[in-house]
Amino acid sequence: MTDTLFDASRPGRRNGHHIPEPLAAPPDIPEHLRRAVPPLLPQVSELQVVRHFTRLSQLNFSVDTQFYPLGSCTMKYNPRSCQVLASLPGFLNRHPLASTESGQGVMRCLHELQEMLGEIAGMRAVSLVPMAGAQGEFAGVAMIRAYHRARGDDARRVMLVPDASHGTNPATAAMCGLTVQEIPTDSQGDVNLDALARAVGPQTAGLMLTNPSTLGVFERRIGRMAEIVHAAGGLLYYDGANLNAVAGRVRPGDMGFDAVHFNVHKTFATPHGGGGPGAGPVAVSERLAPYLPLPVVKKTSDDKGRDWFSWMSEADLPESIGRLSTFAGNIGVLLRAHIYLRLIGSEGLERVSGFATLNANYLMTRLIEAGFTVAFPDRRATHEFIVSLKPEAEAFGVSALDFAKRLLEFGFHAPTIYFPALVPECLLIEPTETETKETLDQFVEAMIAIRREAETNPQRLHTAPHAVPVPGAGVGRLDATRAARKPDLIWKESFNR
Amino acid sequence: MPFIPHTPTDIEQMLTGIGVPEMETLFEEIPQALRSPTLDLPPALSEMAVSRLMRERADGDANGLCFIGAGAYEHHIPAAVWEIASRGEFLTAYTPYQAEASQGTLRLLYEFQTMMAALTAMDAGNASLYDGASGLGEAVLMAARASGNPEGKILIPASVHPHYRSVVRTMTRDQDLEVVEIPFDPVTGRVQSKALNRFQGQKVAALVIPQPNFFGILEEVDTLTDWAKAEGAIVVALVNPLSLGLLKPPGEWGTHGGADIACGDGQPLGIPLSSGGPYFGFLCCKQPLLRQMPGRIVGRTEDPQGRTGYILTLQAREQHIRRAKATSNICTNQGLMTVAASIHLSLLGPEGVANTAATCHAKTRTLMEKLTAIPGVTRLFNGPFFHETALKLPKPAAPVLTQLARLGIQGGYPLGEGYPNLDKGLLVCATETKTDADLDFYADTLAWVLNVKEG
Numbered sequence: 014m015t016d017t018l019f020d021a022s023r024p025g026r027r028n029g030h031h032i033p034e035p036l037a038a039p040p041d042i043p044e045h046l047r048r049a050v051p052p053l054l055p056q057v058s059e060l061q062v063v064r065h066f067t068r069l070s071q072l073n074f075s076v077d078t079q080f081y082p083l084g085s086c087t088m089k090y091n092p093r094s095c096q097v098l099a100s101l102p103g104f105l106n107r108h109p110l111a112s113t114e115s116g117q118g119v120m121r122c123l124h125e126l127q128e129m130l131g132e133i134a135g136m137r138a139v140s141l142v143p144m145a146g147a148q149g150e151f152a153g154v155a156m157i158r159a160y161h162r163a164r165g166d167d168a169r170r171v172m173l174v175p176d177a178s179h180g181t182n183p184a185t186a187a188m189c190g191l192t193v194q195e196i197p198t199d200s201q202g203d204v205n206l207d208a209l210a211r212a213v214g215p216q217t218a219g220l221m222l223t224n225p226s227t228l229g230v231f232e233r234r235i236g237r238m239a240e241i242v243h244a245a246g247g248l249l250y251y252d253g254a255n256l257n258a259v260a261g262r263v264r265p266g267d268m269g270f271d272a273v274h275f276n277v278h279k280t281f282a283t284p285h286g287g288g289g290p291g292a293g294p295v296a297v298s299e300r301l302a303p304y305l306p307l308p309v310v311k312k313t314s315d316d317k318g319r320d321w322f323s324w325m326s327e328a329d330l331p332e333s334i335g336r337l338s339t340f341a342g343n344i345g346v347l348l349r350a351h352i353y354l355r356l357i358g359s360e361g362l363e364r365v366s367g368f369a370t371l372n373a374n375y376l377m378t379r380l381i382e383a384g385f386t387v388a389f390p391d392r393r394a395t396h397e398f399i400v401s402l403k404p405e406a407e408a409f410g411v412s413a414l415d416f417a418k419r420l421l422e423f424g425f426h427a428p429t430i431y432f433p434a435l436v437p438e439c440l441l442i443e444p445t446e447t448e449t450k451e452t453l454d455q456f457v458e459a460m461i462a463i464r465r466e467a468e469t470n471p472q473r474l475h476t477a478p479h480a481v482p483v484p485g486a487g488v489g490r491l492d493a494t495r496a497a498r499k500p501d502l503i504w505k506e507s508f509n510r
Numbered sequence: 511m512p513f514i515p516h517t518p519t520d521i522e523q524m525l526t527g528i529g530v531p532e533m534e535t536l537f538e539e540i541p542q543a544l545r546s547p548t549l550d551l552p553p554a555l556s557e558m559a560v561s562r563l564m565r566e567r568a569d570g571d572a573n574g575l576c577f578i579g580a581g582a583y584e585h586h587i588p589a590a591v592w593e594i595a596s597r598g599e600f601l602t603a604y605t606p607y608q609a610e611a612s613q614g615t616l617r618l619l620y621e622f623q624t625m626m627a628a629l630t631a632m633d634a635g636n637a638s639l640y641d642g643a644s645g646l647g648e649a650v651l652m653a654a655r656a657s658g659n660p661e662g663k664i665l666i667p668a669s670v671h672p673h674y675r676s677v678v679r680t681m682t683r684d685q686d687l688e689v690v691e692i693p694f695d696p697v698t699g700r701v702q703s704k705a706l707n708r709f710q711g712q713k714v715a716a717l718v719i720p721q722p723n724f725f726g727i728l729e730e731v732d733t734l735t736d737w738a739k740a741e742g743a744i745v746v747a748l749v750n751p752l753s754l755g756l757l758k759p760p761g762e763w764g765t766h767g768g769a770d771i772a773c774g775d776g777q778p779l780g781i782p783l784s785s786g787g788p789y790f791g792f793l794c795c796k797q798p799l800l801r802q803m804p805g806r807i808v809g810r811t812e813d814p815q816g817r818t819g820y821i822l823t824l825q826a827r828e829q830h831i832r833r834a835k836a837t838s839n840i841c842t843n844q845g846l847m848t849v850a851a852s853i854h855l856s857l858l859g860p861e862g863v864a865n866t867a868a869t870c871h872a873k874t875r876t877l878m879e880k881l882t883a884i885p886g887v888t889r890l891f892n893g894p895f896f897h898e899t900a901l902k903l904p905k906p907a908a909p910v911l912t913q914l915a916r917l918g919i920q921g922g923y924p925l926g927e928g929y930p931n932l933d934k935g936l937l938v939c940a941t942e943t944k945t946d947a948d949l950d951f952y953a954d955t956l957a958w959v960l961n962v963k964e965g
Contacts (some may be wrong), residue, residue, distance in 0.1 A: 017617065017620065017621050017624075018621055018856055019624065026859075027859055027861055027862070028588075028857055028858075028859070028862065031586075031588050031857050031858055031862055032584045032858065032859075032861055032862040032865050032866070033862075033865045033866055033868075033869040033942050034865070034869075035865055035868070036848075036865075036868050036869065036872050038872075039893065040756060040868055040871050040872070040927050041871070041875055042728065042756070042757070042871065042894050042896070043728075043894060045732060045758070046728050046731065046757060046758055046894070047756060047757060047758060047759050048754065048755070048757055048759060048864075049758070049762075051755075051860035051861070051864060052625075052628040052629045052631075052754065052755070052759070052860055052863065053624070053625075053860070054625055054628060054629075054855050054856070054858070054859050054860045054863065055855075055856045056858060056859045056860065056861075057856060057859070059588075059590060059857060061588060062594075062853060062856045062857050063590055063593075063594060063779075064854075066594045066595075066618070066849070066852070066856075067594060067597070068614075068852055069613075069614035069615075069617055069618050070600050070614050071599060071614065071752060072593070072612075072613040072614035072617070073599045073600065073603045073612055073613070073614035073615055073752070074604075074605040074608070074611040075599045075600075075601070075602040076598075076602035076603075076707045077598030077599065077601070077602045078598070078599060079611075081604060083604060086604060088602075088604055089513070090513050091601070091602050092512075092513060092942070094557045094560065094561065096596070096601070098560065098564040098565075098568075099564075100560060101564060101565060101568035101569075102568065103567070103568030103569050103570065103571040103572065104568050104571060104784065104785070105782040105783070105784055106573050106584075106782065107573045107783060107784070107785045108573060108576050108582060108584065108783045108784060108785075108787030108920055109572055109581075109582050109783065109784075109785050109787075109887070109922045110580055110582070110920075110923055111574075111576065111578065111785075111915075112911070112915035113574055113919070114915060114916075115571055115573060115574065115915065117567075117571070118566075118567030118569075118571040118787060119567070119568075119571055119785050121567060122564075122567060125552070129552070130906060132549050132550055132551060133549060133551075133905050135546065136540065144640040144641065144644070144666040144788070144844075145640065145840070145841065145842035145843070146646070146841065146842060147829070147839045147840055147841045147842065150839065151681075151839060153683060153727065155680065155683070158684055179830075180828075180829035180831070180833045180836070180841075181829050181839050181841050183829075183833040183834035184829035184832070184833055184836040184839035185698050185839040186834065187834040187835070187836070187839075188651075188681075188684070188685070188838070188839050189684040190684035190685050190686065191684075192834075193834045194831070202686040218542070221961055230539070231539045231540055233539055233540075233541065233908055235544070236543070236544070246568060259540070261546075261549055262537060262540070262545060262546060263544050263545060263546055263905075264546045267546055268544055269546055272814055276842075278842065281825040282513070284601045284602050284741065284846070285602065285603065285604050285605070285643060285842075285845075286600070286601060286602075286603070286844075286845045286846030286847075286849075287600055287601075287603040287604070287605070287606065287612070287615040287845040287846060287849065288604070288605040288615070288637070288638075288720065288806065288842060288843050288844075288845030288846075289605075289638070289788075289842040289843045289844045289845045289846065289847075290640075290787070290788035290790075290842070290843075290844040290846060290847060291842045306680070322522055334680055334683075335676050335677070335679055335680035335683075335887065336643065336673055336676040336677045336680060336785070337583075337643075337644060337680060337681075338640060338641050338643055338644055338677065338787065339581050339641050339642050339643040339644075339671070339673050339674065339679060339775065339786065339787075340582070340641075340673070340785070340786025340787060341785070341786045341787065342787055342788040343640075343788040343844075344784055344785045344786055344787050344788075345782075345784045345785075345787060345788050346560035346787075346788055349764075352560055352564060354550060354551065354552075355554075355555055355560050355563070356512055356554060356555060356557065356560055357512050357554055358551055358552065358553050358554030358555075359548055359549040359550070359551040360548075360554065361512055362549065362551070362556050363548075363924065364511055364514055365514075367533050367536075368511075368514050368533075370523075370533070370537065371516075371521070371524055371525075371528075371533055371536065372537045374528050374530075374536050375524040375527055375843065376530055378528045378529070379527065388934070392539065393537075393538065393539050394535055394536075395840060398869060401646075417612065418608075418910075421610055421611050422697055423955055426604070426608065426611055427608050427611070432830070441681065444800070446513070446514050447513050447514065448515070448517065449515045449516075449520070449648070450516070450520045450523070450524060451733070476814070476954070478610045482688070487608070487613060488610055488613060488813045488817050488818075488819035489813035489814055489815055489817065490610065490814065491609045491610060491811050491812070491813050491819040491820075491821045492811045492812055492813065492814075492821075493609075493821055493823070495811045495812065496809040496811035496821045496823040497809070497823050497824055497825075497826075498812070498820040500634075500800065500807075500809050500823060500824060501809055501810040501811075502620070502623055502627075502634045502635075502807060502808070502809050502810075502823075503620070503623050503624040503627045503628075503633075503634060504620065504621065
């Protein structure tokens with residue numbers, strides 16, 4: 014099945030039950046502002062639509078159907094109760110600008126979530142508005158700039174990031190008008206403290222850091238790092254992408270960070286949706302609280318002494334960096350995170366990081382036993398770890414990409430590959446806490462089988478995946494160069510083959 | 511243990527395998543001084559207890575009869591839309607970086623890009639941004655890059671949604687871009703051409719043209735586009751995608767090849783109101799600006815056997831490749847919302863989109879006629895409108911809306927919130943979901959509320 018719905022379209026086919034009757038009179042709109050030619054949309058029956066999109070769904074790997082050991086992405090089970098309860102009609106049908114009275118239920122949930130996230134972060138105040146991790150980062154860095162600006166210290170225009178940081182960190186700093194300076198990592202996976210000490214100065218706006226780091230190890234000297242950055246007048250930003258490793262055990266605020274974003278679609282189990290929507294709430298220390306993005310839910314009492322929830326406006330937070338979304342962010346996603354936290358509580362959160370870490374360390378141990386090379390064998394894995402396939406690349410001429418594509422044929426989604434770029438031919442593997450021991454064992458067996466193949470029949474890896482009967486494949490390895498050279502981004506009649 | 515499958519035997523075997531006595535040992539690299547005490551969170555509840563709690567809260571959030579628009583619109587969503595979009599294979603899939611494991615999402619996005627490009631009459635579209643306001647922010651940044659005139663002014667009419675303007679300010683503040691607001695004509699509600707002409711020859715980098723504008727009013731898009739093109743500026747069209755079943759698409763505005771960028775909020779295409787999100791932003795552009803586009807883009811390609819497949823492409827624009835030199839920091843977008851929008855548009859087809867847009871327009875016109883028949887209620891502006899219109903009440907709108915809400919009507923948006931001078935202004939919207947009886951009920955109730963207070 015390679016046809017698009019446009020190929021199935023036939024003029025005159027229509028779903029009358031979805032189409033309002035044409036108007037008796039022409040619209041009261043000047044002719045020159047009206048559309049002359051109807052848009053090219055498919056003309057297909059409801060059954061054709063349902064069948065087409067159902068079949069498309071079946072071409073996907075997903076957490077519901079496959080093991081997804083995708084490092085840095087925390088592809089854990091997404092509880093159905095969160096999905097169902099966040100989709101109750103009272104929540105779905107409310108207009109964002111409807112009266113405050115009509116939103117007490119949803120705002121009570123959001124206020125509880127603010128409180129819970131503040132506690133988990135060890136921070137003073139929370140805004141739920143950012144709609145993804147990258148927007149949370151933007152909010153955090155914009156707040157750091159606002160803080161320096163308010164103190165007449167606006168010459169701080171350099172953001173420090175470790176060389177292994179997520180790409181969103183430097184991209185965010187650039188969007189906030191800052192230049193980026195990378196700090197090297199030492200051989201044990203820690204940030205090089207001497208290099209950090211040399212890098213800071215009156216130009217330092219701050220440091221963006223993920224902890225545990227993107228190398229799958231805990232940054233042990235974070236206390237000292239915070240001292241160095243703070244002593245130089247900079248602030249610390251915590252990229253919460255890896256919070257699943259330490260949630261309920263260590264708090265960014267206690268580590269010395271001034272701002273943090275959460276990825277609720279990682280740590281708090283909201284679904285990834287094939288790329289989103291997620292949410293990236295931010296929590297901040299006392300000194301950044303005045304700059305939080307709007308709106309924030311506040312809790313007061315009504316005239317009868319009952320809780321009353323409402324949105325803070327510019328008048329409540331005059332120094333806010335402003336709005337980031339039309340209304341108040343991805344509320345439906347935030348509700349899912351709220352429900353998840355109400356289901357697991359603080360003990361459950363500690364269990365999450367405990368078993369995520371257990372699964373990662375077990376998988377790392379088994380792969381070491383099987384003869385694979387891990388990037389930091391002397392360190393404890395956190396919730397993820399790195400395998401380097403450099404020995405296999407040198408011995409058999411196969412790449413991390415080859416391994417990843419062949420894993421798909423074994424029914425496993427590939428780990429994250431070639432990130433962080435510091436480690437050659439790397440696989441960043443994150444099993445999450447919701448996978449069974451049996452699944453991890455099967456994954457190890459697949460890795461062993463693929464390496465055996467690499468030894469005996471490397472060509473099999475180079476050409477993977479083949480058109481195999483696993484869900485999702487159906488095509489062989491796709492030509493990325495061809496796609497970029499002459500972009501074909503929309504369907505056109507002339508392609509009708 | 512909720513969502514954790516380990517048996518006591520599993521745990522024992524795994525710890526033995528690792529060679530540690532207990533799970534806590536795995537955390538030994540974390541300095542003791544940093545370990546937090548047990549967190550003070552609400553106690554864990556069973557699924558049954560959480561269900562009850564959430565049902566109680568959701569049941570209390572009654573919307574009533576909704577006549578509010580102002581950036582989010584109540585439309586009928588065919589049952590098949592979310593029935594299919596909620597399938598676990600869409601819901602729980604990751605970003606389609608591994609193309610061969612993500613052909614469903616990728617082909618869907620290719621179709622989505624095609625539909626959005628068709629609606630806007632542009633050459634290409636991306637795979638979504640967060641929402642309409644942040645999408646406009648990205649479009650403005652893109653226009654500034656593409657203009658080759660980074661010092662140039664970016665003109666945004668004051669008739670753009672106040673929250674959108676706030677987001678643009680947030681997103682441009684630290685880049686030292688000069689964003690200038692253009693006032694609207696108090697009679698027509700349109701961009702004031704006199705004010706615009708003051709920027710003639712002043713190195714304008716981009717002009718944002720809202721259609722319809724925040725007041726529901728239709729701008730003279732051809733004239734504005736031609737003006738901007740003559741100034742060498744990039745034209746950013748801010749549009750409601752559903753309106754494009756009825757209104758001239760941005761790609762055809764003016765006499766010089768149309769707008770350069772079209773963006774907006776996709777919520778009217780099958781996305782529930784949900785107190786404000788998740789919605790999705792869309793961004794389409796003409797071919798020359800393609801490589802300045804932010805966000806993910808899907809392209810069609812082939813495998814070695816010549817079979818068609820789809821893949822994320824032009825990734826050299828993106829943060830995971832270009833880091834500080836990327837066109838945006840965006841990573842996660844609003845993927846699942848594009849699944850719903852694609853299904854929605856496929857069910858409606860060209861005729862469905864056109865007739866729905868026309869019906870919304872007609873309902874709002876009828877509502878306007880009924881409401882302005884109430885003594886003291888008049889139109890605030892006289893320009894033509896799409897499916898929203900601004901009225902002037904004989905008294906401030908906010909308290910009137912509070913009373914209407916108590917009577918089961920969410921009556922509109924009080925313009926005084928975004929425009930302090932317009933405190934008697936009320937922005938109302940009637941979509942295809944409203945019956946004639948609904949419109950009469952609103953008119954009767956408003957007449958009663960205005961009358962009671964006057965008496």
